[in-house]
Each structure stands twice: as C-alpha cells, then as structure tokens.
Amino acid sequence: MTDDPIADRLRSFALGGEPLTTDDAQKVLRAALSHASNRIVQKAADMIAEAEIASLTADLVKAYWRLKRNPLKKDPGCLGKTAIVKALVQVELADMEVFHDGITYTQIEPHWKGEIDAAAELRGVCAIGLVHFAPAMQVLNHCAVLLSDEWPETRLGAAQALGALGQIEAAPLLRLKLLTGDNQAEVHGECCSALLKADREEGLAFVQEFLTSHDADTCVQTALALGESRLPGTFEILRNAWGRRAELNVRESLLLCIGLLRTTESQEFLLSVIDKRDIRTAADAVKALRLNGPMGDLRERTEAAVDATESDALLRVFREEWLN
Structure with a gap:
C-alpha cells in the first residue's frame, strides 16, 4: 500500500484483483488519467488499451491535451501521451x-x-x-x-x-x-x-535479395519478415539462404524463420536436419519445430528423430523445448 489510493487501485487492477468493466473501476481510471504523475496516466492508458474500454476515449483525449501544456514538467519522457495515443489506436477512435x-x-x-x-x-x-x-x-x-x-x-x-x-x-x-x-x-x-x-507478387522477389546482405542483422530481419509473411515460395527462398550462409547465428535464425512457416514442407525439412553429424544444427531445428506448436504427431516425430541421434545433449534440448 502507498499514500496514493489511485496508484493502489491501479496496482490491484494489474494483479487481477478487480475487473475493469465496473462503473467504480472506470471512475478510478478517469481519476488516474487526471493524475499529476505521468506514470500513473501511462498505467491507466495501458490498462484501457488492453481492455479496449471505448467509453473512456473522451477522457483519454482530454488527458492528452492536458499533458501537452508544459510537457517537460507534466509528461517527462512523453510517457503519458504515447500511452494515450496507443490506447486511442487500440480502441479505434x-x-x-x-x-x-x-x-x-x-x-x-x-x-x-x-x-x-x-x-x-x-x-x-x-x-x-x-x-x-x-x-x-x-x-x-x-x-x-x-x-x-x-x-x-x-x-x-x-x-x-x-x-x-x-x-x-x-x-x-x-x-x-x-x-x-x-x-x-x-x-x-x-x-x-x-x-x-x-505488394505480395513482386515484393517477394525484391525482399529476398537482402538475404545476401553482408550485414547479419539485415539478413536475419529480412528472413523474419519472410517467415512471418508465409507467402507461397518463401520456404525455398529461406532454405536456399540457409544453405548459403556460413555464420552459425544466422543459420540458426534462418531455421527459426523456416519454423514460422508451419507448412508440411518446412516441417519435413527441419526433421531432415536433425542428424547426429551436426548436433548444433539439429538443436536449432528442434527449436524451430517447436514454433509449429502441438500439430498432429509432430512432437512424436521430433522426439523420434532426436532419439535416433543418440545424443544426450540433443535430448536435453528437446525436453527443454517441448516438455516444459
């Protein structure tokens, strides 16, 4: 408990002690948006955004303009205003x-x-x-x-x-x-x-060129965008990039991006690289397969591939990824 009842109530909300849908809770959130502390305003706006409470949009707007007055004093770090605008976006105002x-x-x-x-x-x-x-x-x-x-x-x-x-x-x-x-x-x-x-059609051909970048982070971020897009043809692009890159951290990231595709061909490929001749790559594949979630018999097939390597280290990776 603190000397600030508004802060205490927000803490209770955050712990799940009180629902945000009651009239009393929304009264507290309104008071929080008028609070002198921009961190209290930020917390209230975050909660409104998460709960998508559209009835408080007018209060969010009012708080935004209040914080614009003498902003360095009222809203250092722009914490309150940024949280408010995020909330307005979330409730689609x-x-x-x-x-x-x-x-x-x-x-x-x-x-x-x-x-x-x-x-x-x-x-x-x-x-x-x-x-x-x-x-x-x-x-x-x-x-x-x-x-x-x-x-x-x-x-x-x-x-x-x-x-x-x-x-x-x-x-x-x-x-x-x-x-x-x-x-x-x-x-x-x-x-x-x-x-x-x-541009789904021509964008794919344009973006894949950055997989050859000398900058590892650029390559990885490109691969992540491709993996999350799940566009047709993406698997071949990522698999070929994995075969060309020599950096171990980049190869690991590319396998994870292949895992994001969640397709039959991506799963079959990842299972195929679980091999005792390269335990590090096999471990990366096990982690990538976990991104598919509990799909059909995938866990059992992954475990069987791991068992076939007879590697205790790889078995530990499997247990950490799939059984925890």
Whole structure:
C-alpha cells in the first residue's frame, strides 16, 4: 500500500484483483488519467488499451491535451501521451486532431548522452492511428517524412503504418527506403514486412535479395519478415539462404524463420536436419519445430528423430523445448 489510493487501485487492477468493466473501476481510471504523475496516466492508458474500454476515449483525449501544456514538467519522457495515443489506436477512435498533432510533435529533453526526442515513438504511433481514418495519400505523405526521421522509433512506426495500410501505393516508398537503407536492422525488417503486405507478387522477389546482405542483422530481419509473411515460395527462398550462409547465428535464425512457416514442407525439412553429424544444427531445428506448436504427431516425430541421434545433449534440448 502507498499514500496514493489511485496508484493502489491501479496496482490491484494489474494483479487481477478487480475487473475493469465496473462503473467504480472506470471512475478510478478517469481519476488516474487526471493524475499529476505521468506514470500513473501511462498505467491507466495501458490498462484501457488492453481492455479496449471505448467509453473512456473522451477522457483519454482530454488527458492528452492536458499533458501537452508544459510537457517537460507534466509528461517527462512523453510517457503519458504515447500511452494515450496507443490506447486511442487500440480502441479505434477516429480522433484526427490528436493524431495530426502527434505526428509532427517533438519533445526534446536532456539526456546523459546529450539530448533525446522523447516524442519519437509518439509520431510513429500517430501514423498508425491515421491509417484507418485518413485518406491513403495523406498517410503516405506523412510516412514519407517519418521514414527519414532522425529517430528510429519514428521510422519504425512509419513502416508499421505502411504495413497496416497494406496498399500497393505504398510499395514504391518502401522500395526506396529499403534501397537507401537504415542503420537500424529492425526498421529494415518492418519495411520488408510492409512491402510484402503491400505488394505480395513482386515484393517477394525484391525482399529476398537482402538475404545476401553482408550485414547479419539485415539478413536475419529480412528472413523474419519472410517467415512471418508465409507467402507461397518463401520456404525455398529461406532454405536456399540457409544453405548459403556460413555464420552459425544466422543459420540458426534462418531455421527459426523456416519454423514460422508451419507448412508440411518446412516441417519435413527441419526433421531432415536433425542428424547426429551436426548436433548444433539439429538443436536449432528442434527449436524451430517447436514454433509449429502441438500439430498432429509432430512432437512424436521430433522426439523420434532426436532419439535416433543418440545424443544426450540433443535430448536435453528437446525436453527443454517441448516438455516444459
């Protein structure tokens, strides 16, 4: 318990002690959104987003504008405003004014490394918020600016927004961004994912070229986007990349991405590389197969392949992955 009853109630909510659907709980959440502590506001907004409580959208909007006044004092780190906008996106509120404000908002704060823009993530989230409520061209124009933003959190949000848009008109912008590159591999990966959603036919051929990148992280993020897409032809692309790459960590990641496909051919391939001649690769395959979940007799077939190697080390990996 603390001296702050609002904080105590939020803690109770987080522990599952009280449902958020009651009138009393929503009264507490409203009070939390008006709290002087932006961390309390952040917690309340996170809970509203998770529970998708649409009845509190007006209170979220009010709290956003309150935190915009003297933001360095009221909302250091932009924690409250970012959580609020995420909640508005989650409950699908078409508050264009908030999204339009946040998509260009900056909040420069002192940091031990110099200065940071605490609103970097907020801009990206606002781009995602506009996807379902603004014309596609407006979203594209905003994302063109955000993809060249100084801060990776903003660029990441812009790529996610283009993926959510899922329209062919986004493809040229994403191709340009992928060709010019990004110093954050995660942004590259999100751009790959977005392109595979926007242009399923020609995007696959374009994205697979990055599997040959000299940068291991770029290769892995590309493979992850391909694995999550589950597009026809992806298995052959990932298997061939696995055969060409020599780096052990990259090969492990490629097998995991093959596991994400959850197809018969991917499962058969992974089972085939469980071999006593290469226990490390076999262990990677066992982990990748686990991504398929309890599908049919897959667990039994995996266990049989492991037993055939007569490797105690591999058996331990199987038990850790499949039996825990």
